[in-house]
Amino acid sequence: MLVFDAGQDPLKVLIADDNDSDRMILQAFVKKQGHIPINARDGQEAVELFESERPDIVLLDALMPVMDGFEAARVIKGLAGENMIPIIFLTSLQDADSLARCLDVGGDDFLSKPYNRVILQAKITAFNRMRLLHSTVQAQRDQIVLHNEQLMHEQEVAKKVFDNIAHPGCLQASNINYLVSPMAVFNGDVLLAARKPSGGMLVFLGDFTGHGLPAAIGAMPTSEIFYGMALKGFSMQDILKEINNKLKKILPVGVFCCGCMVDISFRKEIAEVWNGGLPDCFMYRAEDRDSEPMPSFHLPLGVLGGISFSAETHLYEMKHGDRIFLWSDGIHEEMDENEVMFGNERLMEVFEENQDPALVFDELQQAVRDFTGSTLQGDDHSIVEIQSVPEDGLIENVSGYAADYKSGPKDWQFTFRLGASSLKSFNPLPLMIHILMEVPGLRAHSGKIYTILSELFNNALEHGVMGLSSELKSSSAGFAEYYQKRQDFLQTLDDCFVEFELDHKPLECGGILKMVVRDSGKGFEYNNKTNVKKAALNKSETYCGRGIPLVKTLCRSVQHSEGGRAVEVVFEWRIEG
Amino acid sequence: MAIWSSQSQDGKELTIKIQGRFDFSAHQEFRDAYEETSEPPEQYVVDMKDTTYLDSSALGMLLLLRDHAGGDTANINIVNCNPDVKKILTISNFEQLFGIN
Numbered sequence: 001m002l003v004f005d006a007g008q009d010p011l012k013v014l015i016a017d018d019n020d021s022d023r024m025i026l027q028a029f030v031k032k033q034g035h036i037p038i039n040a041r042d043g044q045e046a047v048e049l050f051e052s053e054r055p056d057i058v059l060l061d062a063l064m065p066v067m068d069g070f071e072a073a074r075v076i077k078g079l080a081g082e083n084m085i086p087i088i089f090l091t092s093l094q095d096a097d098s099l100a101r102c103l104d105v106g107g108d109d110f111l112s113k114p115y116n117r118v119i120l121q122a123k124i125t126a127f128n129r130m131r132l133l134h135s136t137v138q139a140q141r142d143q144i145v146l147h148n149e150q151l152m153h154e155q156e157v158a159k160k161v162f163d164n165i166a167h168p169g170c171l172q173a174s175n176i177n178y179l180v181s182p183m184a185v186f187n188g189d190v191l192l193a194a195r196k197p198s199g200g201m202l203v204f205l206g207d208f209t210g211h212g213l214p215a216a217i218g219a220m221p222t223s224e225i226f227y228g229m230a231l232k233g234f235s236m237q238d239i240l241k242e243i244n245n246k247l248k249k250i251l252p253v254g255v256f257c258c259g260c261m262v263d264i265s266f267r268k269e270i271a272e273v274w275n276g277g278l279p280d281c282f283m284y285r286a287e288d289r290d291s292e293p294m295p296s297f298h299l300p301l302g303v304l305g306g307i308s309f310s311a312e313t314h315l316y317e318m319k320h321g322d323r324i325f326l327w328s329d330g331i332h333e334e335m336d337e338n339e340v341m342f343g344n345e346r347l348m349e350v351f352e353e354n355q356d357p358a359l360v361f362d363e364l365q366q367a368v369r370d371f372t373g374s375t376l377q378g379d380d381h382s383i384v385e386i387q388s389v390p391e392d393g394l395i396e397n398v399s400g401y402a403a404d405y406k407s408g409p410k411d412w413q414f415t416f417r418l419g420a421s422s423l424k425s426f427n428p429l430p431l432m433i434h435i436l437m438e439v440p441g442l443r444a445h446s447g448k449i450y451t452i453l454s455e456l457f458n459n460a461l462e463h464g465v466m467g468l469s470s471e472l473k474s475s476s477a478g479f480a481e482y483y484q485k486r487q488d489f490l491q492t493l494d495d496c497f498v499e500f501e502l503d504h505k506p507l508e509c510g511g512i513l514k515m516v517v518r519d520s521g522k523g524f525e526y527n528n529k530t531n532v533k534k535a536a537l538n539k540s541e542t543y544c545g546r547g548i549p550l551v552k553t554l555c556r557s558v559q560h561s562e563g564g565r566a567v568e569v570v571f572e573w574r575i576e577g
Numbered sequence: 578m579a580i581w582s583s584q585s586q587d588g589k590e591l592t593i594k595i596q597g598r599f600d601f602s603a604h605q606e607f608r609d610a611y612e613e614t615s616e617p618p619e620q621y622v623v624d625m626k627d628t629t630y631l632d633s634s635a636l637g638m639l640l641l642l643r644d645h646a647g648g649d650t651a652n653i654n655i656v657n658c659n660p661d662v663k664k665i666l667t668i669s670n671f672e673q674l675f676g677i678n
Contacts, residue, residue: 209633210601253644254637258669277669299670303640329633329668 011035011128014055016046016072017090018064022113026059026090033121043067047075055085057127062091062102070105077106084134086127090115155213159186162216166223169193170201173394177361178384188215189328189382190257192223194230197433197450199267199391202230202239205384206259206301207278207328218257218302221246233430233450236263237311240274240301244309247302256302260294260326264318266391267550270479271318274311276300279329279344284357286321291351294324315483318388323357330381331364334372342371361385408440410511413503420493423461429454432500439504441511445573448554449513453500455547456517456567460498462486464521464565496520510574516566523564578603582610584618591618599631599638607638611645621646623675626657631665643674654678 013030015037017023023039030037038053040046044067046060058076060069067075073087089102089110102110109123171178171193180191188208195201204226208215222243229239240261247257258277265271275281276298283292298310318324334342350367354360364383414435418428433450437443462468466489472478501516552558555569578597584590593610595603611621621642625631643651654676658666666677 207633209637254634254641256637256640258633279668296668296670299673300636303674333632 011057011124012038012053012055013124014038014040014046014049014053014058016040016043016059016064016069017061018042019061022061029117029120030059033124035124043069043072043075046072047079050076050079050085056131057124058085058087060087060089060107062089062093062098070101073102073105073107082138084131086131088120088123088127090120155186158213158216162186162220165220166190166192167227169227170195173201175201175387175389175394176203176384178382179365180382186212186216187382188212189330190219190222191382191384192226194227195394195447196230196263197233197447198265198454199447199451200263200265201386201394202226202236202261202263203324203326203384203386204259204261205278205326205328205382206257207330207382208257209255214255218247218251218255221250222257222301229430233433233454235427236261236272236274237313238427238430240311241309244301244311245305248305248309251302256300258296258300258328260296262324262326262386263313264324264386264388266320266388266394269317269319269388271316271324271388272313273316273324274298274313279327279332281327282325282351283316283318284323284325284351284360285319286323286357287319289351289354289357291348292316315480317479320388320390321357322388323360324386324388325360325364325383326386327383328381331368331383334368334381336371337373342368346371408438409504410439410506411504413501415499415501417497417499420496423465423493423496423498424490428500429457432502436502436513439511441573441575442513445571449571452551452554452569452571453515453517455551456515456569457498457500459547459567460517460519460521463524464519465493465496465498466490467521507572507574510572513571513573514568515571516568518562518566521565523562526560526564578606580606580610582614584614588614588616589619590622591620592622592624593642594624594627596627597629599625599628599635601632601634603635604638608641611642620652620654623653623655624657625655625659625662628659628662631662636665636669636671639671639675652676 013035015023015026015030017026018041023041027037027039038049038055040049042064043060046058047067049055050058058073060073062069064072069089069091073089076085076087086109087107089107090113091098091102091110092113093099094112099110099112108127111120111123169192170176171191173193173195176193178191180187180189188211190204190206190208192204193201204222206219206222208218225242225246226239229242256277260273260275260278260281263272271283273281273294275294275296277296277300280293280295283294284290285292294314294316297312297314331347332341332343346367347364350364351360354363361383368381416428416432418426422428429450432453433446436449437446442449463470466486468482468485468489470482472482472485497520499518501518503514505512548558551569554571556572557570559568560566561568578595578599580596580603581594583592585592591611591614593607595607623639623642639655643653646653655666655671656678658677663677666672666675671677
């Protein structure tokens, strides 16, 4: 950095005067001050010497032959460009118009002849001070420009890495609409979406404290954990705990992430929601166009460590056609020209006035645009809309696994039995899926296998071990009651088990996976005619809830045995193509 | 935006007042307000009577104060919040970490 010096160095002073004696006197004077004089006899010569000698200060006579001082000053200022070369006119002209003209053409000051030496000396010193200040400012400005270019470049590179890690996942799915408008190269918002092995969808919208690089740093591990764990079938509670612990560990105090995670099961038509620090998100129901707020019940992620963190979620019924809206506070904090914020009430009005749920996403944006007029956006703002649709309508996750059918385990079996305390707090599915995916050919079927195992496990736990009736779930009120009961039951479990028996055999070009799930419950009458009849009356409901028919479509066979305490399914897979 | 702090005569309570918008620009001043005390106070009062708005970096600064005041054992009360400020604190569930009234 250029340091402002006191001006001790000798200055090059260009003197232009057609009067020889005046010029000689001035030259002697400048020399005596410790500066270096450069002499010109007219304006033309002054311009030429200015170009070759690059003086620091110019003393100009106004009236000279060939080129006068006014013209010379104009040319010299032009040549100096953005460098500051002080020009002081020394002139015998006295009238105000002429003196004003000295400044109009680019001169910085004037002194009438005969001039006072003390004043001239003071002026040279003062203008030198100004010149040095100017060049300091200039150098600092250049440095800022350079730093800024460097910063932009670094951010672009970092953004590429960031985008690869915090990739959009399945945000392109037909049931998602989203808007993320960045304020800088990075914004503090992160939006992630993944299909779950079970067929559902996980969506996370996070808003980190601050903007730019500090905000983006936390988004990277968040994204890695989210996609990594979602792929392996971990529950959203497990994912949230992991993200929270990671952020608590790596982020400085005071930096955190307000966020909302939604787990949608299209098949069960429910959404599980965790909101920590984002404004009320909304469930917008297609049938009665009613919007239900989904408020924040938790502290943001990365604030509390370990066991103080609560990953407790709330369940909402979500019929096909219903929509969930998530947003960061950017929307609410958009301001109009009078610095009035858009706010929650205006947001609610958009929903109240909406006639067609398919248009509400566009109407929201329009409302914000109409409100803010032409003012620039303040905070980052992100909106995402997720619609519940029949699962068949969605494109499957592209599998991240490369297939090599020749390696990996082919003929094996194992039994995995979970006792009461494991069942209370442990989800066995990610672990089993992990083992099963060691069979390369099975990887392409991970979604189906996850669905089968999770349906069988839930049936064994909820209907078998706990003895809950799925009929409860047929009404909205019962639906909530069912999950409350499940939660309460889980804590009182004692002396019970769920057992998995998995057996894999290779085929010519594929394999057979036999899965038996056994529980310690009372069993049920799986051949009971009345149950089947009752099921027929309830249309889609059958004696074991909606799960079993689905499993039947995925497997070669489904067999109940041991008085309804065990179910055996056979899944056959072949290498395609 | 302006910040004042005053310590009670016995030195046990430090009151920090924030006027105007409480956002990142207040960072240094807010820190000075609690770091430059002659003796560590037992409890803190953050007076938001004249605070018009706070953003997420202000929430972060409150967490920094909490950390400075002993983390989980910190005794901090945020008082006189207007409805807008209160709402922001509520959305983030800061009542789990601070006394808010």
